[in-house]
Structures are given as C-alpha cells and as structure tokens.
Amino acid sequence: MSADKTKDWNPGAYGRFRDLRLRPALDLMGAVRSVGGGDVIDLGCGSGAMGESLKARFVGHRLVGVDASPAMLEKAGESDAYDALDQADIGDWQSERCGLIFSNAALHWLGDHEALMPRLAGMLAPGGTLAVQMPRQNNAPSHRLWRQLASEYFPDRVDFEAGPGVMEPARYFHLLSGLGTFTLWESEYYQVLPAEEDAHPVRRFTESTYARPILEALDEGEQEKLIAAYEAVMEKAYPRGEDGTVLFPFRRMFFTLTV
Numbered sequence: 001m002s003a004d005k006t007k008d009w010n011p012g013a014y015g016r017f018r019d020l021r022l023r024p025a026l027d028l029m030g031a032v033r034s035v036g037g038g039d040v041i042d043l044g045c046g047s048g049a050m051g052e053s054l055k056a057r058f059v060g061h062r063l064v065g066v067d068a069s070p071a072m073l074e075k076a077g078e079s080d081a082y083d084a085l086d087q088a089d090i091g092d093w094q095s096e097r098c099g100l101i102f103s104n105a106a107l108h109w110l111g112d113h114e115a116l117m118p119r120l121a122g123m124l125a126p127g128g129t130l131a132v133q134m135p136r137q138n139n140a141p142s143h144r145l146w147r148q149l150a151s152e153y154f155p156d157r158v159d160f161e162a163g164p165g166v167m168e169p170a171r172y173f174h175l176l177s178g179l180g181t182f183t184l185w186e187s188e189y190y191q192v193l194p195a196e197e198d199a200h201p202v203r204r205f206t207e208s209t210y211a212r213p214i215l216e217a218l219d220e221g222e223q224e225k226l227i228a229a230y231e232a233v234m235e236k237a238y239p240r241g242e243d244g245t246v247l248f249p250f251r252r253m254f255f256t257l258t259v
C-alpha cells in the first residue's frame with residue numbers, strides 16, 4: 001500500500017459528502033483526553049475539514065496540516081485555521097515533540113503500519129496523543145465489488161496491492177498498547193446517502209476515495225464498463241428507497257495512544 005504521488009485528490013468530489021465524513025473525525029477528536037506541550041498535527045489534513053474544530057478545541061497549540069496533495073492543501077489554505085501547511089508524504093514526514101498527531105481517514109493509504117504507527121508514536125511529547133481513524137470497509141460490498149469486478153474485467157490493469165487497507169484491530173493493540181495508554185474501538189455509521197440523478201449514491205460516495213486508484217488505472221471506455229457493472233450490483237447490495245436515498249453502513253476503526 002502506498003499513496004500514488006502521480007495522481008492528485010479532488011477536493012470538490014471528496015467534499016460532496018462533507019457532513020457524513022466529518023462526523024467520525026469529530027468523534028475521534030472527542031476521544032482525545034491528553035495533549036502534550038507541542039504542536040497539534042492534522043496528519044493527512046486534506047482540504048482542512050477539521051482545521052477550525054481542532055483550532056477551537058486545542059487553543060494555545062500551533063496547528064500544522066500535513067498532506068501530499070497540492071489540490072487538497074490549496075483548499076485547506078483557504079481557511080485561517082492552520083498556522084502552517086506542509087506538503088509532505090506521511091511515509092517520509094518527520095517531526096518531534098508533537099502534542100497531538102490527529103489523523104482522520106488518511107493512514108490507510110499508507111503501507112507497513114507495523115513500522116509507521118510506532119514511528120509516529122515516537123514523535124510525541126510526554127502526555128501527547130496519537131489519534132487515528134481509518135475506514136475498515138474493504139470487505140463490504142461497496143469496496144469489495146470494485147476490486148472484484150475490476151479484477152474480472154481488467155485483471156492486469158490494476159495494482160490491488162496499492163489500494164488502501166488496514167490490519168486487523170488486534171494487531172494495532174499488540175503493536176501499540178505497550179507504549180502508553182491505548183484505546184481501540186470500531187463504529188458502524190448508518191449513513192443515509194442522498195438521491196442522485198445520474199449515479200447510484202454508493203458509487204458517488206466511493207468513486208472519489210476508495211475507487212479512485214482503480215478508476216485512474218483505466219481509460220474512459222474501461223471506466224464506463226466497470227462503473228456500469230458496479231452500479232448494477234449496487235442496486236441489489238444497497239437498494240434505493242422510493243425517494244432515491246440509500247442506507248449505507250460504513251465501518252470505521254479508531255484508536256488513541258497517549259504516551
């Protein structure tokens with residue numbers, strides 16, 4: 001798993017479900033019980049959806065946003081929340097004595113969590129917290145069927161190893177619980193997606209995130225073929241209500257580590 005540095009994120013497409021995506025981030029922030037005496041880092045800050053909330057909650061700390069995507073950082077810069085915005089790959093990013101490393105829906109895009117998570121923990125000041133939320137949805141139809149259909153139609157075109165993913169929750173426990181006070185939990189959000197005129201709502205939700213690397217590996221005609229097949233199965237997996245809305249359960253894993 002690694003971020004594809006050749007392709008950029010699309011803040012407009014990602015922001016389409018802003019409120020639904022914000023709620024787990026606010027839940028993660030609400031679980032932070034301790035901050036050390038250093039900067040608050042919004043790691044993988046994206047378009048800065050959490051900037052204002054982090055600034056208001058952790059008054060007196062510098063707020064630094066870190067992200068690899070120029071387009072997302074440009075959007076994050078439109079708010080005054082951040083004291084600094086750093087364009088960096090999290091895999092190479094280094095800091096020290098951080099008060100809080102807050103990472104919402106970003107670290108599943110990086111590989112080798114066995115090395116990454118302890119490395120991030122090592123950047124915390126005493127009393128500092130690493131707070132992480134990552135989707136754990138890869139085996140649900142919404143995500144599994146993008147992979148399954150793409151591998152049936154275009155077996156040699158997509159690098160499925162490069163997609164986002166997480167380890168089993170117990171592995172984070174064994175990896176991190178010896179380093180400080182560790183909490184781990186999972187929530188399934190029953191999201192109601194609004195009706196869409198020209199797409200199944202679950203396709204709209206996943207195409208700018210999970211399915212982005214898969215679709216980017218294909219040409220326009222191939223994308224159309226894959227999308228048509230995906231939409232057909234989504235109609236059964238997540239049926240639309242009479243008003244066109246869809247109930248879309250989405251599982252997310254959270255942990256905090258305070259050193």
Ligand SMILES: C[S@@+](CC[C@H](N)C(=O)[O-])C[C@H]1O[C@@H](n2cnc3c(N)ncnc32)[C@H](O)[C@@H]1O
Binds near residue numbers: 045067088109
């Ligand atoms: C789903 S968005 C989440 C953004 C933000 N945390 C939020 O909650 O709205 C994931 C972000 O992670 C960033 N990202 C993914 N892999 C990265 C990497 N290796 N280094 C830095 N940023 C990365 C992407 O550029 C994107 O902005």
